[in-house]
Amino acid sequence: MDYILTAESLSKHYKHFKALDGFSIHVPRGAIYGFVGKNGAGKTTLIRLICGLQEPTSGNYTLYGTKNTQPEITKCRRKMGAVVETPSIYLNMTAEDNLKEQYRIIGLPSFDDIPNLLQLVGLENTGRKKVKHFSLGMKQRLGIAIALAGNPDLLILDEPVNGLDPQGIIEMRELILKLNQKRQITFLISSHILDELSRLATHYGFIDSGHMVKEISAEELEAACRKCLRIQVSDTNILSLVLDEMDIQYNILSENTADIFAKINISNLTLTLMNKGCEIISLTERGESLESFYLNLIGGGKTNE
Numbered sequence: 001m002d003y004i005l006t007a008e009s010l011s012k013h014y015k016h017f018k019a020l021d022g023f024s025i026h027v028p029r030g031a032i033y034g035f036v037g038k039n040g041a042g043k044t045t046l047i048r049l050i051c052g053l054q055e056p057t058s059g060n061y062t063l064y065g066t067k068n069t070q071p072e073i074t075k076c077r078r079k080m081g082a083v084v085e086t087p088s089i090y091l092n093m094t095a096e097d098n099l100k101e102q103y104r105i106i107g108l109p110s111f112d113d114i115p116n117l118l119q120l121v122g123l124e125n126t127g128r129k130k131v132k133h134f135s136l137g138m139k140q141r142l143g144i145a146i147a148l149a150g151n152p153d154l155l156i157l158d159e160p161v162n163g164l165d166p167q168g169i170i171e172m173r174e175l176i177l178k179l180n181q182k183r184q185i186t187f188l189i190s191s192h193i194l195d196e197l198s199r200l201a202t203h204y205g206f207i208d209s210g211h212m213v214k215e216i217s218a219e220e221l222e223a224a225c226r227k228c229l230r231i232q233v234s235d236t237n238i239l240s241l242v243l244d245e246m247d248i249q250y251n252i253l254s255e256n257t258a259d260i261f262a263k264i265n266i267s268n269l270t271l272t273l274m275n276k277g278c279e280i281i282s283l284t285e286r287g288e289s290l291e292s293f294y295l296n297l298i299g300g301g302k303t304n305e
């Protein structure tokens with residue numbers, strides 16, 4: 001697989017405190033990678049390291065295949081944009097002037113692309129309005145426009161929907177999906193709002209106390225959380241024959257137990273099984289929400305702070 005960002009055995013210690021400890025991550029190109037963890041788990045610490053704002057205590061990471069210890073890493077960081085904590089924008093300036101300022105900072109020679117960029121993030125009609133009069137959602141989208149100025153193909157967003165109202169959340173989600181699908185931008189999104197992430201993410205990494213607990217694709221996660229019907233019967237051989245005939249997906253767990261992954265007509269199944277001499281002993285609905293998967297993985301309870 002082609003990874004834009006990887007880390008192995010990465011550690012960041014603050015005196016005796018291990019904010020990241022033997023941490024690993026693998027972000028595939030084109031992914032929307034949901035980076036999930038409780039407050040204080042180490043998410044922002046990783047982002048600060050990748051952005052070059054801090055140095056790791058030990059271990060390495062790679063950006064576009066380049067190790068952080070190689071001099072070319074600075075060039076690689078130019079292909080990356082980040083909106084960390086509150087985006088750094090000038091409140092007394094318009095959206096357009098903020099973008100011009102960013103273009104100057106990164107040395108872009110022409111402002112021609114600014115109208116397109118404003119349109120891309122839905123701020124094309126803000127005219128002379130100063131940013132201090134923007135909603136939080138508009139400010140966040142301007143933060144993204146600023147991060148997009150250098151035409152990056154990796155965007156790192158730290159808690160992008162924190163504090164946004166429902167409309168702002170929808171606009172942010174649509175913008176992320178648009179940039180991912182139309183501009184092939186890979187996203188690393190840190191968040192603890194799992195429900196929102198699950199509408200976007202193609203991959204997840206669950207971090208706890210500075211460790212990567214699990215990396216999983218959205219498909220694998222969906223399969224792990226898939227609702228199923230656990231059925232206990234007198235003979236699963238007969239059950240599998242019947243389910244095959246009905247073209248229903250299932251998984252045999254033992255001589256008497258199986259999981260069925262479909263909505264079924266229970267009376268129909270009971271009758272067919274009885275006619276073939278197989279008795280149903282019990283039926284229970286099983287399944288795990290994303291939230292309970294996450295809590296099982298890292299445990300509820302206290303934060304790291």
Ligand SMILES: Nc1ncnc2c1ncn2[C@@H]1O[C@H](COP(=O)(O)OP(=O)(O)OP(=O)(O)O)[C@@H](O)[C@H]1O
Nearest residue numbers: 014019037038039040041042043044045046304305
């Ligand atoms: N400069 C620092 N000095 C000492 N400890 C720090 C420093 N920066 C972060 N920490 C500690 O490292 C831990 C991880 O912090 P980090 O900001 O990475 O967490 P986070 O997962 O981003 O959490 P949040 O969602 O609250 O932002 C926290 O316990 C924090 O107090």
